[in-house]
Amino acid sequence: MSTVTPRHTVRHPPTLEAVAEAAGVSRATVSRVVNGSPRVRGEVVEAVQKAIAELGYVPNRAARSLASSRTHSIALLVPEEVSRFFGDPYFASFTTGLDRRLAASEYVLNLVVARDDPDRKAVRYVRGGNVDGAIVVSHHSGHEFLAQLEGVVPIVFGGRPEAGISAEPYFVDVDNVAGGRLATEHLLGLGRRRIATIAGPVDMTASMDRLAGFRAAMDDAGLPSTAIDYGNFTAPGAAAAMRRLLEEQPDLDGLFVASDLMATGALRVLAARGIRVPDDIAIVGYDDSPAATWGEIGLTTVSQPSELMGATTVDVLLRLLGGDPDVPHANIVPTELIIRESA
Amino acid sequence: MSTVTPRHTVRHPPTLEAVAEAAGVSRATVSRVVNGSPRVRGEVVEAVQKAIAELGYVPNRAARSLASSRTHSIALLVPEEVSRFFGDPYFASFTTGLDRRLAASEYVLNLVVARDDPDRKAVRYVRGGNVDGAIVVSHHSGHEFLAQLEGVVPIVFGGRPEAGISAEPYFVDVDNVAGGRLATEHLLGLGRRRIATIAGPVDMTASMDRLAGFRAAMDDAGLPSTAIDYGNFTAPGAAAAMRRLLEEQPDLDGLFVASDLMATGALRVLAARGIRVPDDIAIVGYDDSPAATWGEIGLTTVSQPSELMGATTVDVLLRLLGGDPDVPHANIVPTELIIRESA
DNA sequence: CCCTCCCGTGAGAGCGCTCTCCCGCGCGGT
DNA sequence: ACCGCGCGGGAGAGCGCTCTCACGGGAGGG
Numbered sequence: 001m002s003t004v005t006p007r008h009t010v011r012h013p014p015t016l017e018a019v020a021e022a023a024g025v026s027r028a029t030v031s032r033v034v035n036g037s038p039r040v041r042g043e044v045v046e047a048v049q050k051a052i053a054e055l056g057y058v059p060n061r062a063a064r065s066l067a068s069s070r071t072h073s074i075a076l077l078v079p080e081e082v083s084r085f086f087g088d089p090y091f092a093s094f095t096t097g098l099d100r101r102l103a104a105s106e107y108v109l110n111l112v113v114a115r116d117d118p119d120r121k122a123v124r125y126v127r128g129g130n131v132d133g134a135i136v137v138s139h140h141s142g143h144e145f146l147a148q149l150e151g152v153v154p155i156v157f158g159g160r161p162e163a164g165i166s167a168e169p170y171f172v173d174v175d176n177v178a179g180g181r182l183a184t185e186h187l188l189g190l191g192r193r194r195i196a197t198i199a200g201p202v203d204m205t206a207s208m209d210r211l212a213g214f215r216a217a218m219d220d221a222g223l224p225s226t227a228i229d230y231g232n233f234t235a236p237g238a239a240a241a242m243r244r245l246l247e248e249q250p251d252l253d254g255l256f257v258a259s260d261l262m263a264t265g266a267l268r269v270l271a272a273r274g275i276r277v278p279d280d281i282a283i284v285g286y287d288d289s290p291a292a293t294w295g296e297i298g299l300t301t302v303s304q305p306s307e308l309m310g311a312t313t314v315d316v317l318l319r320l321l322g323g324d325p326d327v328p329h330a331n332i333v334p335t336e337l338i339i340r341e342s343a
Numbered sequence: 344m345s346t347v348t349p350r351h352t353v354r355h356p357p358t359l360e361a362v363a364e365a366a367g368v369s370r371a372t373v374s375r376v377v378n379g380s381p382r383v384r385g386e387v388v389e390a391v392q393k394a395i396a397e398l399g400y401v402p403n404r405a406a407r408s409l410a411s412s413r414t415h416s417i418a419l420l421v422p423e424e425v426s427r428f429f430g431d432p433y434f435a436s437f438t439t440g441l442d443r444r445l446a447a448s449e450y451v452l453n454l455v456v457a458r459d460d461p462d463r464k465a466v467r468y469v470r471g472g473n474v475d476g477a478i479v480v481s482h483h484s485g486h487e488f489l490a491q492l493e494g495v496v497p498i499v500f501g502g503r504p505e506a507g508i509s510a511e512p513y514f515v516d517v518d519n520v521a522g523g524r525l526a527t528e529h530l531l532g533l534g535r536r537r538i539a540t541i542a543g544p545v546d547m548t549a550s551m552d553r554l555a556g557f558r559a560a561m562d563d564a565g566l567p568s569t570a571i572d573y574g575n576f577t578a579p580g581a582a583a584a585m586r587r588l589l590e591e592q593p594d595l596d597g598l599f600v601a602s603d604l605m606a607t608g609a610l611r612v613l614a615a616r617g618i619r620v621p622d623d624i625a626i627v628g629y630d631d632s633p634a635a636t637w638g639e640i641g642l643t644t645v646s647q648p649s650e651l652m653g654a655t656t657v658d659v660l661l662r663l664l665g666g667d668p669d670v671p672h673a674n675i676v677p678t679e680l681i682i683r684e685s686a
Numbered sequence: 687c688c689c690t691c692c693c694g695t696g697a698g699a700g701c702g703c704t705c706t707c708c709c710g711c712g713c714g715g716t
Numbered sequence: 717a718c719c720g721c722g723c724g725g726g727a728g729a730g731c732g733c734t735c736t737c738a739c740g741g742g743a744g745g746g
Contacts, residue, residue, distance in 0.1 A: 040695085060472065063701090065701090067701055068701085071405065086429045110454070128404070383725080402702085411703080
């Protein structure tokens with residue numbers, strides 16, 4: 001039990017006013033220096049910067065927001081299932097990319113969980129003018145409330161949103177169809193012919209596109225693309241799908257799994273049954289996530305540059321916030337096949 | 344190319360003033376209602392609330408902060424390695440708990456990455472009065488910059504911080520020593536005698552405490568606690584540790600792994616070598632994370648109520664922010680053994 | 687040599703709230 | 717009847733910044 005007061009007394013931090021006085025100029029001039037206006041003489045800039053450094057001045061965000069009606073913060077809108085979101089390595093590195101790029105700007109990230117509560121707290125938050133823009137990730141269809149955000153602030157989607165969510169959405173995405181095709185063609189190139197796929201949820205464009213790529217490649221090869229099951233982008237889900245696939249078609253020799261995390265689930269099932277990879281079944285994953293190298297054998301996988309995607313998403317949003325008139329709506333980042341041992 | 348202007352024009356949202364006029368009262372009264380002051384007559388409260396609902400009024404956060412010098416936002420300070428942080432299921436559910444509790448309050452989470460950049464952006468951010476309080480997670484020692492935050496705002500640690508970081512830190516933690524002991528005693532109770540452990544990093548109290556619990560239990564049983572290796576809380580790290588342990592002592596019959604994620608790494612090595620679990624080696628993990636049920640067999644594990652911890656961390660911080668004079672510094676949440684198939 | 691223009695700077699009006707006063711009214715005590 | 721008190725509500729002064737506008741002075745043109 002200490003004798004200090006529990007209340008943290010905030011010794012008043014220096015204001016613009018104080019800096020102005022110290023530098024012998026007006027508030028307006030200090031403000032100009034802080035905001036990098038070119039219309040200030042060099043020596044004055046230096047004097048002000050010296051005063052700022054000496055006083056340890058940090059602009060008051062609230063005051064700045066109030067006066068300029070720009071908050072300098074952007075919302076990271078994540079879906080209800082926070083733990084699913086954060087548990088996924090893809091999003092982990094997406095967020096890393098986001099953050100890195102954001103760190104170079106003066107914007108701050110507000111973590112907003114878009115839950116389906118009756119009063120739409122997240123929507124009210126964004127509509128309430130609390131952020132200048134928003135980044136939406138892992139967007140399943142059914143989140144119609146996003147429509148309520150249209151036109152309120154610029155929104156950039158990490159991954160292409162479902163049609164109908166937004167008239168002309170800004171988004172960053174990889175070419176998932178090409179990725180699915182790439183993976184499947186690699187398996188075909190290896191001579192595999194009885195190829196199955198474990199897809200992600202049907203309500204996510206990313207997983208449906210990868211599936212489309214799989215189908216296209218199989219079609220082109222004149223093979224049936226009937227061995228399809230769904231794993232919900234989780235390892236247990238994929239394990240269950242793997243068991244079902246093996247039941248239907250025990251002689252599979254190739255498998256395309258729409259995420260590395262799911263691939264770990266599938267691999268576990270295979271290992272348990274003594275099915276050898278890649279000897280018996282060659283496997284290609286998707287994401288090039290850390291999970292791809294967790295196992296005893298490296299997973300051949302389609303590289304989604306998730307960190308780059310995060311960074312790009314921020315770039316797009318910042319350009320939008322900067323008033324750039326010709327930001328492309330679709331921002332596609334490249335996909336690549338990383339060949340390891342599993343296929 | 345649409346004809347709309349790229350600039351998102353913000354139609355001015357209603358202000359307190361507007362609500363006051365609509366309800367036929369003064370700004371002050373509306374403010375009282377919004378902030379739940381008891382000194383307003385019931386009928387007036389209703390009239391104001393009606394006006395608020397009709398106008399769709401949302402308080403302007405910036406103005407509020409400026410006037411009250413409270414920001415109503417709290418920083419979630421995460422360590423540099425964002426992807427490690429987010430990739431860990433424990434933190435995922437910790438964050439879920441955080442968020443759920445926070446959603447009930449009017450506070451907002453600011454994601455601040457505490458990187459070791461030269462100008463300490465994170466420190467400046469917090470010191471700049473941008474948040475009312477901070478939550479620090481995954482705190483390794485070596486983050487001495489936290490010292491610069493002492494006394495600036497209330498800080499609550501998720502997990503006990505290293506000694507020396509803060510004179511008298513507020514923290515929420517599980518009793519990791521008890522947890523390590525619990526796990527080890529379970530193995531002993533199963534009749535296992537040649538028990539090893541894969542510990543976490545040596546610079547984290549949580550992992551050192553679990554190790555201490557392991558040692559204590561072994562000592563009490565009169566057994567040597569020499570089979571110790573370290574896995575850095577990652578699956579590949581644990582896999583490497585497992586291989587080393589087996590090399591040194593191939594006849595192990597029990598294993599305590601300090602995290603479920605690491606346990607998955609160890610299990611993979613065991614599976615690859617045909618060592619059966621639990622028949623040959625019984626394994627107890629730690630965290631009761633989703634990873635515990637990913638495998639073919641369920642992992643017996645020590646349950647860390649991570650979501651509860653997140654929620655509790657917020658509780659502690661909110662009490663601190665509320666000026667509660669007697670918030671305990673150490674907040675210990677209970678630990679529990681979840682028995683599945685692996686031991 | 688005067689007028690115009692621009693450039694660097696200062697003055698000052700808000701931005702939308704909170705919060706301290708202060709006022710008026712109705713009640714109870716003397 | 718008077719005074720005091722408490723309670724509900726209003727008035728108004730900021731909070732720390734941005735931004736428009738005005739202003740003084742030097743350069744350039746006629």
